[in-house]
Amino acid sequence: MTDLAPPAPGMLEDLRRRFFASPLQALVSLLSLGLIALVGWKLLNWALLSAVFDPSQGAEACHRAAGACWSVIAARWRIILFGLYPYEEQWRSALACVAVVAMTVLSCIPAFWTGRRIAAIWLAGTTVFYVLMKGGVLGLSYVGEESWGGLALTLFIFVATCLIGFPLSIVLALLRRSELPWISRTTGLIIDAVRSLPLISILFTFAIVLPFALPHWLQGDKLYRVIVGSALFFAAYQAEIVRGGMQGVAHGQGEAAMALGLSYWQRVSRILLPQAMRNALPATINQFVISFKETSLVVIVGFFEIIASGNAAYGTGEWRFAYAEVYTFIAFIYFVFVFSLSRYGAFLERRMSVGER
Amino acid sequence: MATLAQSPNPDIALRIEGMNKYFGNFHALRNIDLTVTRGEKIVVCGPSGSGKSTMIRCINRLEEHNSGRIVVLGTELNDDVGNIDEIRREVGMVFQHFNLFPHMSVLENCVLAPMLVRKLPRQQAEEMALRFLEKVRIPEQASKYPGQLSGGQQQRVAIARALCMQPQIMLFDEPTSALDPEMISEVLDVMVTLAADGMTMICVTHEMGFARRVADRVIFMDRGEIIEEAPPETFFTASRNERTRQFLSQILNH
Ligand SMILES: Nc1ncnc2c1ncn2[C@@H]1O[C@H](COP(=O)(O)OP(=O)(O)O)[C@@H](O)[C@H]1O
Ligand SMILES: [Mg+2]
Numbered sequence: 001m002t003d004l005a006p007p008a009p010g011m012l013e014d015l016r017r018r019f020f021a022s023p024l025q026a027l028v029s030l031l032s033l034g035l036i037a038l039v040g041w042k043l044l045n046w047a048l049l050s051a052v053f054d055p056s057q058g059a060e061a062c063h064r065a066a067g068a069c070w071s072v073i074a075a076r077w078r079i080i081l082f083g084l085y086p087y088e089e090q091w092r093s094a095l096a097c098v099a100v101v102a103m104t105v106l107s108c109i110p111a112f113w114t115g116r117r118i119a120a121i122w123l124a125g126t127t128v129f130y131v132l133m134k135g136g137v138l139g140l141s142y143v144g145e146e147s148w149g150g151l152a153l154t155l156f157i158f159v160a161t162c163l164i165g166f167p168l169s170i171v172l173a174l175l176r177r178s179e180l181p182w183i184s185r186t187t188g189l190i191i192d193a194v195r196s197l198p199l200i201s202i203l204f205t206f207a208i209v210l211p212f213a214l215p216h217w218l219q220g221d222k223l224y225r226v227i228v229g230s231a232l233f234f235a236a237y238q239a240e241i242v243r244g245g246m247q248g249v250a251h252g253q254g255e256a257a258m259a260l261g262l263s264y265w266q267r268v269s270r271i272l273l274p275q276a277m278r279n280a281l282p283a284t285i286n287q288f289v290i291s292f293k294e295t296s297l298v299v300i301v302g303f304f305e306i307i308a309s310g311n312a313a314y315g316t317g318e319w320r321f322a323y324a325e326v327y328t329f330i331a332f333i334y335f336v337f338v339f340s341l342s343r344y345g346a347f348l349e350r351r352m353s354v355g356e357r
Numbered sequence: 358m359a360t361l362a363q364s365p366n367p368d369i370a371l372r373i374e375g376m377n378k379y380f381g382n383f384h385a386l387r388n389i390d391l392t393v394t395r396g397e398k399i400v401v402c403g404p405s406g407s408g409k410s411t412m413i414r415c416i417n418r419l420e421e422h423n424s425g426r427i428v429v430l431g432t433e434l435n436d437d438v439g440n441i442d443e444i445r446r447e448v449g450m451v452f453q454h455f456n457l458f459p460h461m462s463v464l465e466n467c468v469l470a471p472m473l474v475r476k477l478p479r480q481q482a483e484e485m486a487l488r489f490l491e492k493v494r495i496p497e498q499a500s501k502y503p504g505q506l507s508g509g510q511q512q513r514v515a516i517a518r519a520l521c522m523q524p525q526i527m528l529f530d531e532p533t534s535a536l537d538p539e540m541i542s543e544v545l546d547v548m549v550t551l552a553a554d555g556m557t558m559i560c561v562t563h564e565m566g567f568a569r570r571v572a573d574r575v576i577f578m579d580r581g582e583i584i585e586e587a588p589p590e591t592f593f594t595a596s597r598n599e600r601t602r603q604f605l606s607q608i609l610n611h
Contacts, residue, residue: 255419256456256515260470260522261445270469274460352460 062322072322073329076313080329083149083304083312089141093152096132099125100155108344110351122163129156145223149304151333157295157305160227162288165234172239173246174268194236199297202229207301226298234291241287245280246272278352285345289338306330367431370395370526370557371416376425378411378581385411387581389425395525398558400568400589403578404604409561412578413528416559417448430525446474449519453531455511457503463490463514464499467521475522482521489517493547509540513547520551527551529560563608569593577601 019029050067055075062069073080081097082090103125106112112121133152136142148156175187194202206229207222219225249272257267277284299308307330313319314326371393378386386408393399401409414420415427418434418441427434429444458466467486471477477485490496493513503511512532519527529548533541545567552558552571562568568575568589575592577585577600585598596602 250454250456252452252454252456253458256450256452256458258419259417259445259448259450260518261442261474262470263442266473270473271458275458278460 058318068325068328069319069322070325072314072319072325076319076326077329079150079313080306080309080326081151083153083306083309084147085149085152086141086143086147089135089143092132092135092140092143093148093150096129097152097155099128099132100152100159103129104159126160126163145221148223150309151306153298153303154295154305157223157227157230157298157303158292161230161234161291161295164227164231165238165291168231168235169238169242170273172235173242176239176243177246191236191239194232195240197233199230199233199294200300202233203297203301205229222301223303226301226303230291230294230298234287238284238287241280241283242276244283245276245278248279249275281345281349281352285341285348289341292338292341293334306333368394369428370397370430371559372426372428373412373416374426374428376412376415376422376427378408378415378420378422385581386415386422389583391576391583393526393557393559395557396555397573398552398571399560399574399576400572401559401561401576401578402563402565402568402604402608403584407578408581409578410530413450413530413559413561416526416528417445417450419450446522447524448526448528449522449524450528451512451515451519451530451532453535455503455508455515455535457511457515457518459503462500462502463495463506466503466514467499467518470518471521486517486521489520490514492520492550493517494543507540508536509543512536512540512544516544516547516551526557526559529558529562531561531563533562533564565593565609577604579604 020026046067048067050065051070052061052065052067053070054061055071058071062071078087078090082093085093103121106121106125107118112118131137131140133148133156134143134145172187172191176184176191178184178187203226206225210225211219253271253275254267257271262270296305296307298305304312310326310330314321314323369392371391373389373391376386376389377384389412391399401413403409411420415422416429416434422434430447432440432443434440434444457463458469461469464483464486467490468477468479468482471482471485472479487496487499490499493516495510495513495517498506498510498514503514506514516532532548533544536544541564545564548558548560548567549571558571560567560572572589574586575589576583577592577596577598579600585592585596585601587596592601593605596605
């Protein structure tokens with residue numbers, strides 16, 4: 001530790017003042033430190049030191065070991081990531097995931113933020129995803145939506161929810177601000193009604209109840225009904241976030257734009273929305289995160305998204321004991337996506353704060 | 358007086374006839390009559406709440422008048438959206454609180470409307486913007502954001518932004534009242550230059566020095582009415598109206 005000597009006196013002094021100012025404080029600090037060390041050691045021991053990684057030894061090796069049984073992941077990762085998708089075709093599902101992630105990453109890059117580029121990216125991304133997943137063309141065998149599952153399904157539901165829900169939320173927010181009272185009130189009523197229902201009941205309604213009410217040609221596959229339901233739910237919350245952002249835009253902004261002769265859509269797209277979205281950004285990222293995690297609810301209407309696939313991964317015979325490892329793995333996947341989303345939000349906030357004092 | 362708009366007189370920039378404006382039951386403007394010829398500079402003053410802002414905001418339809426007529430550059434202001442657009446293209450406005458777009462650079466503020474409304478190509482719009490930024494003596498700030506400028510600089514950018522639409526009439530609503538005293542003159546100087554170039558200007562302001570230097574006529578408003586209308590010399594020294602004299606004594610001795 002001698003190589004740390006130069007900053008050490010200041011640092012030690014600082015630590016002493018913060019954590020060891022009085023005997024009682026010192027005691028609490030030491031106890032906490034001990035607890036952290038103990039938990040840390042146990043975790044390390046479980047996750048790495050005593051863990052079993054080699055799947056060739058089978059579940060038996062795990063029973064003998066004291067640590068985590070990562071061989072369950074090695075043995076069952078394909079069912080976690082791809083669900084019930086036909087085994088030989090799972091490369092398609094993997095490529096489809098890559099397509100969705102690529103599409104999302106590209107549309108997050110400011111250089112692509114023109115209407116035409118975004119539209120091209122989304123069209124290409126969804127087409128590639130769809131063709132790969134469903135097949136039936138280009139020599140790919142047909143795989144119906146009922147067999148989609150795992151990460152690919154989770155990503156698809158999330159991205160489709162956002163692609164439909166986000167523009168819808170802006171439309172709803174604008175309608176709610178309409179000067180015609182019957183439009184603003186009706187929109188407000190719809191938003192509040194959707195927000196007052198639990199997502200589960202909306203999913204259930206769209207998946208199970210709607211087919212009884214709609215003519216057959218309007219129903220579509222259950223998957224798309226569920227996506228519409230969850231997009232509606234997302235839009236209702238996001239509309240209020242966008243509206244809040246709009247309220248933070250000074251009244252004079254619209255007037256100045258009007259006086260310059262800008263049309264309604266020009267005022268909305270160039271003046272109102274950029275400023276409103278800047279105000280609404282933290283809450284918006286939050287809404288995306290919530291909505292990503294909520295995709296797991298589709299399991300109640302019979303979809304095999306990533307958590308359900310995880311259940312299946314340890315649910316059979318020999319791996320029945322290894323649920324902690326499977327859930328840790330799934331949690332890690334969620335973490336990677338959600339954490340990237342949060343970091344991206346922070347990047348956007350820095351970028352958008354250009355010009356603020 | 359000949360009925361208006363039937364034989365549009367090209368020398369007339371603006372004509373308001375018998376205009377009334379209500380906010381709910383509140384009668385904000387009463388029987389306003391005003392004719393402004395091209396190149397004329399009008400200064401509007403009066404106590405706070407007398408309807409000065411409301412009157413000039415009616416000219417570009419930021420407020421809707423309830424009765425009477427407004428004809429701007431031969432175009433009648435009515436529910437016809439085409440007319441409103443046409444008038445807004447030709448009438449620039451400068452606000453008390455600048456209302457620059459904070460998420461755009463100074464240059465972007467200036468080229469936005471010419472590109473979107475007049476459909477100018479970007480390069481041409483930028484050249485013009487730089488010309489007007491030079492005119493308001495601030496070309497070096499083109500790439501900054503409004504939040505990085507002082508109040509006086511922001512107001513000069515706002516003037517340049519309005520000029521970039523090459524309007525025939527400019528409306529000013531108390532352009533200096535939100536400014537620190539030391540910044541007032543830099544904005545007034547720009548307005549004086551603009552007046553010297555022959556712009557038709559309607560300025561709500563209490564800067565009486567500016568009025569004396571530039572105005573062809575001073576209009577005094579009180580409680581929604583035009584009380585008096587006179588050349589600046591007469592207005593400041595020889596007004597016979599009791600309310601005008603009271604107002605003048607208040608603002609000149611503050
Ligand atoms: N949007 C509005 N709604 C209701 N009353 C208004 C509105 N705008 C202005 N007024 C009222 O109209 C009167 C004239 O306002 P204004 O034209 O702003 O006066 P000035 O600019 O001379 O100070 C004031 O009494 C003001 O309260
Ligand atoms: Mg005013």
